[in-house]
Amino acid sequence: MKPIRIKEQYEVTDDPATGHERILGSTYEEDILSDRGSINTLGKVTHYALHCGCYDEIGGRCYECGAISCVKCHGRCAVCSCPICQAHSIFVPSEGGRQLKLCRQCYDKTVRRRRIVGVTRFLLSPFIRFERRHENRT
Ligand SMILES: [Zn+2]
Numbered sequence: 001m002k003p004i005r006i007k008e009q010y011e012v013t014d015d016p017a018t019g020h021e022r023i024l025g026s027t028y029e030e031d032i033l034s035d036r037g038s039i040n041t042l043g044k045v046t047h048y049a050l051h052c053g054c055y056d057e058i059g060g061r062c063y064e065c066g067a068i069s070c071v072k073c074h075g076r077c078a079v080c081s082c083p084i085c086q087a088h089s090i091f092v093p094s095e096g097g098r099q100l101k102l103c104r105q106c107y108d109k110t111v112r113r114r115r116i117v118g119v120t121r122f123l124l125s126p127f128i129r130f131e132r133r134h135e136n137r138t
């Protein structure tokens with residue numbers, strides 16, 4: 001059965017993080033003439049979540065992965081203040097029990113340096129090979 005009317009509508013917003021239009025939701029509707037002569041309307045409403053899974057206001061775009069997060073999930077690195085999403089935020093406990101949000105680069109530069117011995121051991125371990133050379137001098 002062919003629909004006699006199709007209606008497609010998009011709800012959009014100007015995304016300050018990307019400068020582009022972003023789709024918030026869409027509605028799709030079609031009217032179908034049934035066998036009994038009635039006009040039936042079928043449709044669906046789709047909501048588009050942000051990359052963080054929320055429907056809230058946009059907080060910004062992650063410099064690392066480009067994900068658009070809401071105001072609650074999006075953050076800034078405490079050291080270099082680059083924008084980071086929840087997935088790329090590394091939380092580091094600081095003095096006073098406060099949690100510092102760091103980007104990966106700043107985490108590598110500051111936190112890891114203090115534990116350089118342990119980190120070096122960890123990084124090197126997969127490359128350690130216990131190969132023995134059997135010298136055959138006959
Ligand atoms: Zn990210």
Ligand SMILES: [Zn+2]
Pocket residue numbers: 050052053054055056069070071072073074
């Ligand atoms: Zn969110």
Ligand SMILES: [Zn+2]
Pocket residue numbers: 077078079080081082102103104105106107
């Ligand atoms: Zn940083």
